[in-house]
Amino acid sequence: MTQNRILSHMLAGIVRDYGEPVMIWQAGTLLGTLLVAWLLARLVRRKLDSHRRARHESVRFGAESLHKALFPLLGGLLVWAVQTALDDYMSTSLLELALVPLIGIALIYIVFFLARRVFGRSGQAHAWLSITEKAVSVMVWVGMGITVLGIQDEVLRWMESVRFRVGTAHMTLLSLTTGLMWVCATVIFALWLGSVYEDRVMRAHSIDANLRVALSRLGRALLVLAAVLTSFSLVGIDITVLGVFGGALGVGLGFGLQKIASNYVSGFIILLDRSLRLGDTINVSGLQGSVTEIRTRYTMVRGLDGIETLIPNEKLITDVVQNHSSYLTRGYAKAAVQIAYTSDLERAMALLVEAAQGVERVLDDPAPAAYLAGFGADGINLELGFWIEEAAKGTAGTRSTVNVNIWRLFKENGIAIPYTRRDIRLVGGLPAALGGAVEIGHAQTIGEVQAEGADAQAGLGVDPGTGTARDVATGA
Structure with missing residues (x-):
């Protein structure tokens, strides 16, 4: 029975039209539509390439996925338009089946583009980027397989039947999955908007550099907050319950999180009062280096030896900071x-x-x-x-x-650089420990013997005058 329901959907249409002239017409229409989509994607890609050359590395890193999404996205839109127009005149089972991979692959690359703009700010892959891409790829490919088989209704009914409780709330597997998807989608979209907003703000050279950083950080935080609240509303969670969470957060800030909160507040103070700027050479607690990045929690300082150190922002507010770049760089x-x-x-x-x-x-x-x-x-x-x-x-x-x-x-030019010299005076005879030094096999002067005695006495580690320095003077 399940097999009949499966074959009654897309696969049944393909089996029915196989070997019929209508299948040739559908195949020709699909190839022509995809050729037009490929030409349009190539034209749009050239336009974007000319604009991309002037952008920084993180934008180019994300734009690669957007370029890959152009062909399946345009192809899906054109195939859908053609399928809708021909549906009243002929069977369009092949066109309907082709829509599934086209839209699915386009969705994957669009999510890749958003994720790389969010998690690949420096033009390099991030751990969260890899996790996001793998999770999205698995979900989309599973969804495409379910859609082709035509069992999406059965899967949704099964997920709706799986019920459980979270606290006092009754939830189903479908509502939980839908809620998580909405939360992830809205947060990633908000982070992408924040990334675009930050790019625009950081390119506004008429605004002070510290103010640009503060505005970009504040804008991204507000967008993420709005995304979380919106996703909770879409899922059906009452936002008023966040009041309890806010109270608990306040207690936590008062005890265990006060240092973290202090660093965040200090970061905004540094950015707004412009006491430090990017590129300044500072000295704090014996560490001297150049400020390379000012974050909301810490400031990154690259020392003269090239080692980068993370300094909590609170330390830059409470400690004495010497700024060597406030008026000169020499x-x-x-x-x-x-x-x-x-x-x-x-x-x-x-x-x-x-x-x-x-x-x-x-x-x-x-x-x-x-x-x-x-x-x-x-x-x-x-x-x-x-x-x-x-x-x-x-x-x-x-x-x-x-x-x-x-x-x-x-x-x-004959300018002499002197070195330390000491004159050692021996009072009395040589000590018994040096008696063997006098018995030598060749002729020596009295001065040479005394010099040997002086060197040996110096090796004993006793001062001739005070008994505390290197040389020794012995009395009779």
């Missing part, structure tokens, strides 16, 4: 060096200035300057100060180049 650097007292001081200071000239990213205005920082125990302390352009990119390489130039110029 940074001040110093190179310290010591020269011998016998060296030419004025010549050394001139060589310091010369060492910083011509180095990449070292600014000529303000010009590098050399300073006499002080007089040390072993030599004269000099300091070279210079400004580096775009210090947020790092200063270590530039300072290294300047130090190499200093070493080279000092070596070429």
